Amino acid sequence: MDLRLLQPSPGFSAVRFFPRRSPPTPLCRRFLTVRSSLPFPNEKAKYHKELEAAVEMVERACRLCVDVQRSLFFDEGGVLKKNDQTPVTVADFGVQALVSLGLSKLFPAIPLVAEEDSAFLRSNNLVDPVVNAVSDKMSFDEESLSHADVLEAIDRGGKNAFAFGTKPATYWILDPIDGTRGFVKGSQALYVVGLSLVVEGEIVLGVMGCPNWVVDTSYKSTSDDEGCKNSSSELGIIMVAHVGCGTWTKSRFCIPESQTWESLPLSALYKARIDDDYIGDKEIRLLPTCCGSLCKYLMVASGRASIFFLRARSQTVIKAWDHAVGIICVREAGGKVTDWKGSELDLAADQVERRIIYPAGGIIVTNGNIHEQTLEIISSISTVV
Numbered sequence: 001m002d003l004r005l006l007q008p009s010p011g012f013s014a015v016r017f018f019p020r021r022s023p024p025t026p027l028c029r030r031f032l033t034v035r036s037s038l039p040f041p042n043e044k045a046k047y048h049k050e051l052e053a054a055v056e057m058v059e060r061a062c063r064l065c066v067d068v069q070r071s072l073f074f075d076e077g078g079v080l081k082k083n084d085q086t087p088v089t090v091a092d093f094g095v096q097a098l099v100s101l102g103l104s105k106l107f108p109a110i111p112l113v114a115e116e117d118s119a120f121l122r123s124n125n126l127v128d129p130v131v132n133a134v135s136d137k138m139s140f141d142e143e144s145l146s147h148a149d150v151l152e153a154i155d156r157g158g159k160n161a162f163a164f165g166t167k168p169a170t171y172w173i174l175d176p177i178d179g180t181r182g183f184v185k186g187s188q189a190l191y192v193v194g195l196s197l198v199v200e201g202e203i204v205l206g207v208m209g210c211p212n213w214v215v216d217t218s219y220k221s222t223s224d225d226e227g228c229k230n231s232s233s234e235l236g237i238i239m240v241a242h243v244g245c246g247t248w249t250k251s252r253f254c255i256p257e258s259q260t261w262e263s264l265p266l267s268a269l270y271k272a273r274i275d276d277d278y279i280g281d282k283e284i285r286l287l288p289t290c291c292g293s294l295c296k297y298l299m300v301a302s303g304r305a306s307i308f309f310l311r312a313r314s315q316t317v318i319k320a321w322d323h324a325v326g327i328i329c330v331r332e333a334g335g336k337v338t339d340w341k342g343s344e345l346d347l348a349a350d351q352v353e354r355r356i357i358y359p360a361g362g363i364i365v366t367n368g369n370i371h372e373q374t375l376e377i378i379s380s381i382s383t384v385v
Helices: 048-072 090-106 118-123 127-136 147-155 180-185 293-302 324-332 371-384
Strands: 002-009 012-018 031-034 079-081 087-089 112-114 171-178 192-199 202-216 233-242 246-248 271-273 283-285 307-311 336-339 362-366
Touching: 048 090, 048 127, 048 180, 048 192, 048 202, 048 233, 087 090, 087 180, 090 112, 090 127, 090 147, 090 171, 118 127, 118 147, 127 147, 171 180, 171 293, 171 324, 192 293, 192 324, 202 293, 202 324, 233 293, 233 324, 246 324, 293 307, 293 324, 293 362, 324 336, 336 371, 362 371
Parallel strands: 112 171, 271 283
Antiparallel strands: 002 012, 002 031, 079 087, 171 192, 192 202, 202 233, 233 246, 307 362, 336 362
């Protein structure tokens, strides 16, 4: 798989992963092709080894997801519901096992915080299909996996697997599939595999993979008067971010599918629309088509959306893996992520397990240009209410 860098526009840069089997249509802008390396010099990226491993793990995980998703339409028992009624599949457990196995081999001293544990897997007789899915994505030179290997790998990232304490910690955060509801719907709904690394309390790198993201490869040249244009599209994108090195992946709004525009503060000032017609001064275009939080971070970091709102609710727990990788990808792309009072999200608020975050009011993710203005609007509306 080739790593192709699109000549960056102000504030955003782009990285695209194209399958080797079908070279992409040549574009007017100049591309740089880098094989088996990152889009920036290693000496500028302190955690380049960890990032290279993260990219490989997310790529493998995305391939596993694509294969499992195909099989779901032939297996009525392939989708189950956890105690909180959220859907879970072989892919959720398979991705967690696959990534855990890879990272534990390369970085055995760094613990993993992830969404799933093996108890549900064992009780629903899913062990065999998960082992098969993971084994299919292992390298040829790796040893065959036993059931115990896979179950242990899953539980390495599960609840109560590691106690951190109050000091700044170093650990991986994995969301095996953010947007499982979209995953089980079919190829049109977006979902994301997200992996990030926290070092001494700071998110230093992140990789997001979205296998069914439609990459628009239509560009107009800004360097010549002829306006050269090529048009084609590719499926799948991987977003890579490293602290201080930018976000690499190639003005709209995203809201969670579980919330309405009327439930958010800006609805007092702006009318929401979902069509592509002209958007007026007091109107906002909503992008309600993606499931899961990380898809929406991906939208903002790639420039397809301007703001993602998430309102905190008393009955809802906000999990670290739904946001950590998105935070660094948006920040390194020039955007901002805060709670509704303007404070940065505290990943260490859950002092023991680092699994839960507690943002005041909720979370605001923007392209950076309109962040302060948005906070001011929310503050003024909240004061009036």
